[in-house]
Amino acid sequence: MRRTLGPLPFLLALVVYLVASNARLRENPLDKLLPSPVRMAAAARSLAFEPDRRSGSRLLWLDTGASLERLGIGMSCAALAGLLLGLNLGLFPGLSALLQPFVTAVSIIPPLAVLPILFIVFGVDELSKVVLIFVGTFPVITREIMLAARNIPREQIVKALTLGATQLEVVYRIVLPQLLPRLLETVRLTLGSAWLFLIASEAIAAENGLGYRIFLMRRYLAMDVILPYALWITVLGFAFDLALKYFIAWRYPWYGVEEE
């Protein structure tokens, strides 16, 4: 029953769109606001498969590649840094007393508010976009990892010592492996805001990228491009989310099972 109900709102939205689009196009066949699916498909096909006249590359893939590269680099750096800092904050109370207020404060700053600063400091090239994604996701990841590290029972650490572990082995054989799924889970949850930061920074200054294209096309009111791009971004986001979810479940079958 639930399964069959799920697609209903999608269908409804589609029908509403088709009816509205149809009505507008009947009045004015050149209307750009609600393009017909046929036009969108044609625009999407040409973006995906025909080389652009000016740059000679297939724009959809160029943009996707550029955006994913920024997203990938930014998130990877944030994940790595968040893991290292969160681990240390979680394990060493002294360090956490020193740094935690700072990390909390940083996490409250709306990243988009500091975007101009990033552009000034890091230039309008790749670096500032990657840094924005980093700044926007790193504090959350750090905090989650810190909490997860703190939640590892002391008993486990004592037990590991009685099994002959050194301090270092406790960290990378006992603590770290238990944090990895949490890290991926947090990356999964922050990916949504990472997309937001990516598109915002691409909209303001870029030469390619999914966000850049959308905002460029806005000038021409080219809804037949904007809508497929928005749909494509949604598909990508959905795919990453699912992929991470299934990867975590497959790689860490013990994760997320509450103990008693």
Add this chain to the structure above:
Amino acid sequence: MTEPSANAAADPAGKLLFLEDVYKSYGPKIVLDDIDLSVRAGEFCGLVGPSGCGKSTLLRLLLGAERADAGRILLDGAPLGAPDPQRGIVFQKYSLFPHLSILDNVLLGPRLSSNFGQWRRQRASFMDEAASLLKTMRLESDGDKYPHQLSGGMQQRVAIAQALIMHPKILLMDEPFGALDPSVREDLQVHLLQIWEERRMTVFFVTHDIHEALFLSTRVLVLSQYYRDGRTLPPDCHGSKVVGDYQIKKDAASTDLKRTAEFADLAQTIRREGFEPTVLQNINEFNLKHPDSWRSLNPEEAAGS
């Protein structure tokens, strides 16, 4: 300060575990108040006492997870340091590593305490030992599972196997069966006794269940804060002492033992002496009959009241 004791029990030689004048407090609260103790190798030592009397604290001191404020603790004649493979531990929970399979949990000790070359060379023999331990623990078909897939009783059996593979000099257990259903609990008690009889290892077993201690142990220690001594402190301001120390004679390991009259009497006595807040024994009347029992009282304490 302490009166010299002529008692052979007060001599650390030949004792696996030897505690002398051990104190431990948290802030203003004294928990352990001048503990003296010696335990021989092979003993199954049960420690009972009312909730909050400091049983877990004493165990943590033996484990090395915390340091005593004063006094000395010797294991095989050597002072204790941080937790190490000389001592095995089974907690009530959190003894297992959730990210490792059951087999890997059991193998973790050998893996952690051998370097890469040793592990490579001895891998096969470690695997054999882990497999035979799992078999002993009736878990031979569960090696590939993760801890969360096992019942509480099975998890505790894994925790025991995990500790045993290190061949510790002493196995410390803090209410290991405390969270289990009565029938599972009884089953594990019998099982633990069998293993103890096969291996004759030294066990230090903390529980608040007098019957469990009597059933398992060859020696029952009662730790309690309910006693009187010659110090002018109000009675609720002093820490816990060993107020009873009994040798338990056992013929056969059987749950029937629980029903014998002698057993019931002893349980009654221990409950009265250790667990009744209103029954304050004089420090000179403690029942410390075990041959290895000893204590060094300082004069104020010994003055009685």
